[in-house]
Amino acid sequence: MAGESNGAGVFGSSIRRREDPELITGQAKYTDDLQLSGMVYCTILRSDYAHAKINGVDASEAEALDGVIAVYTAKDIEASGVPGGIPVGWLLPDMKIPEHYMLAKDTTRYVGDGVAIVVAEDQYTAHDALDLIYVDYDPRDGVADPKKATEDGAPLVHDEAPNNIAFDWEIGDKEQTDAAFANAAHVASLDIVNNRLIPNAMEPRAALADYNSITGELTLYMTTQNPHIHRLLMSLASLGLPEHKIRVIAPEVGGGFGSKIHHYADEAIAAWASMQVGRPVKWTATRTETYLTDAHGRDHVTHGELAMDADGRFIGLRVDTYAAMGAYLSTFAPAVPTYLYGTLMSGEYDLPAIHCHVYGVFTHTVPVDAYRGAGRPEATFIVERLVDEAARVSGIDPAEIRRRNFVSPDAFPYQTQVALEYDSGNYEGALDKALEAIGYDDFRKEQAAAREEGKFLGIGLSTYIEACGLAPSAVVGSLGAQAGQWESAVVRVHATGKVTVYSGCSGHGQGHETTFAQIVASALGVPYEDIDVIEGDSGVMPHGWGTYGSRSAATGGSAIASAAEKVVDKARTIAAHLLEAAEEDLAFEDGNFFVKGSPDQAQSLPDVALQAYLAHNLPKGIEPALEATSFYDPANFVFPFGTHVAVVEICASTGQVDLKRYLAVDDVGNVINPMIVDGQVHGGIAQGVGQSLYETAVYDDGANLLSGTMLDYAVPKAHFLPSFETDRTVTPCPHNPLGVKGVGEAGTIASPAAVVNAVVDALSPFGVNHIDMPVTSEKVWNAMN
Amino acid sequence: MGISIELEVNGAGVSKEVEPRLLLAHLLREELGLTGTKIGCDTSQCGSCTILLDGQAVKSCTVLAVQADGSEVTTIEGLANGEYHPMQQAFWDNHGLQCGFCTPGMIISCVDLLNSNPQPSEDEIRHGLEGNLCRCTGYHNIVRAVQAAAETMNG
16 A cells, blocks of 8 residues: 555555454454453343332342352442542533432432442353342332423422423523524524434443452453543542552443443442452443443434524524433533533524523433534534525525525634634535535436426535534633543654654544554654554553544644654754754754755664664753653644535335435545545444434333334444545644644534435425434325325 | 353364353353454344354354354454455455454455355445444445455455
């Protein structure tokens, strides 16, 4: 493959991933693949009731089963003296924070809430024993719908949260926005349910805990996107062990999509159990358990309105949302429907007045937290659906009304009415490219002709913006984050010129080992093969905040670039000394330092590294060795954007939606590896299309999860999806050293609106102006008939 | 109360005494250390555990170890023969994987697919993979990989 060994030219080339040989041969080790000597297995008994008082637990039969080592309940955890808390890491003003303990003490609050722990010699016995634990439940009424949960008389999830309201949050200027609506020529108005989703990383969550009672050290292998966050929270809230005595290791991790960010009870339970039995303890979720415990996503009930003047210019947007939190506040849950949602309401548009009000609501359901996109898909769906509805009520073409309202390319940085300052963009550029590629004008003719024949074609646009790489830390702290959002990197040049890079990010499918090496190869001019990248071990690298929110390239990559720059600076000083020249007279090209104009007398980076390690002849004041650490705190979020287009055909007799084409023009700034970026876009689109056409977590009125297995929840299969058409524009980020934005979530953020806009467009002859997701045949058929 | 079974796994003979209810997936992973075969669900939906049993792709979470008595099993670890199987190579070349968890089962299913249909259309590939879920790739590059492997294997 081209470009696999060059230094400087390697940034921007589609190198095959170095991660893959281990993965395609089955050699890579995920958490559940690991075995430790003396290892035992842990299972967790989960509540069958959405809401119940626990009168008592009888574990005597389970304890008597051959092979069972112990059965524990919340009382045992309390007696052990550990704090036992499952924390929330984002605090909003006046937010209700009910106690969340590692196991339910006297009340279960969702189907799946942990009640008891079994530790046994083998996993079959550990599962058998669950059936021998008898819990005396006193069932109570539950509530699953976030809007109904706020009504008077609804069952309370927590007594201290009246009407189940966890927080009442708003952003923007209500008065100014209401005034805009009072002067509107047209108003688009929609009631929208954003369907609850189950993440479905293919690898179920797992933990293998090894507590050494002699040293007091806990080694915890686990399915994590952020080992240091887990270490920090386990030290502070659940286990109470000193932070430096906890080592969290992410082995190979099989996808996350947000679901492996959070501090759940289960991994802490495995660790606590290892502390009790003095042996390594493994816990691995069954798929059903992941459905009952992995934080779900979305679950909003919203009313949104967009006001226009007579020319179709947007003058105001107002949004009211009931956002489910589930039974407890998960790690970053409060941020998702607030600062990752309300702040996106300006979309790509120059909107002079915005107001967004959100109730965060407790329901008797699995906690809701960040799932790929986290707040931004919900916001984009509202804005882009309202824009299409605005086009409909004003009679302006959907592409034209967007063009008329875009923030113009010369308006950056652009300050929105909802806190964010967009860094750079060219929204019309992406739209034009997409419209041309899809053949927009021709499509309208084809659509009209098809309707004559009783065929219903539709086209949907989603001109999206996303805000990712949350930053800077001081700002996110002021908004309630109990975490920093900088990132760390160490670039270590060894004496022979080989390089090891340590990143505080923690990839789980994104290909960091490849792309981060590409960054360093370009920065240092050393061969790509001479660079290794290591992530995912709190015992090895400096504190980092992990991989989520499309932050790894923008923050982690920038940290690496910054550390590499420090290495070059130091190497230049040493090279100047060796060449007996002034530093400012040196050039650095392809890994060689030389006096400008004299490239034949060069000191290569490996030459300099050797001298740095020997330290026989270093300039005065320069320390030996050649490495640098960077803790990079970005100046701002990054703002990828683009235009996605869906084309659908609806079967007139069944209502089935056939997604015929899906085209994405994304602008993610500079691109490190186009192949990997395209892959991220593909996967993101698939999840967004999944939400729009297939996936939904269904609770009944009693808050029982009906879609509790992969049989009942429609993770898209290969034949549910078309091949995707992808293209790009490139508008570099102006405030980070690589000019990169982020790509992990773009597809998931953009695609639901594109698909539903296409469906509604197809159904326009039927007077349909909205259909909630997932757009099933049944809903479409009913809308047509 | 074990039952004796004999089978051939990746070309090597295996004799074991197993619990009657032991799943083939667990035999491979827990007792033979062949952890390339993954377990991603409990309802035989995801296909991560797919292996070749006497040359046919099966979900090893849905086969009892005792049912494999006398059979030949090929797992992802046994697919390469000195060099990568063309399907493995095609997955690498075409970025047909991201997190890699579904990949062993997916590759085995793709091998089986081409065994029964050496020149599948895109539609046949997509329907042929209905027993294997991938959450990362959107299947786009998996389809490209199968097309590339078909070309290599037919060429």
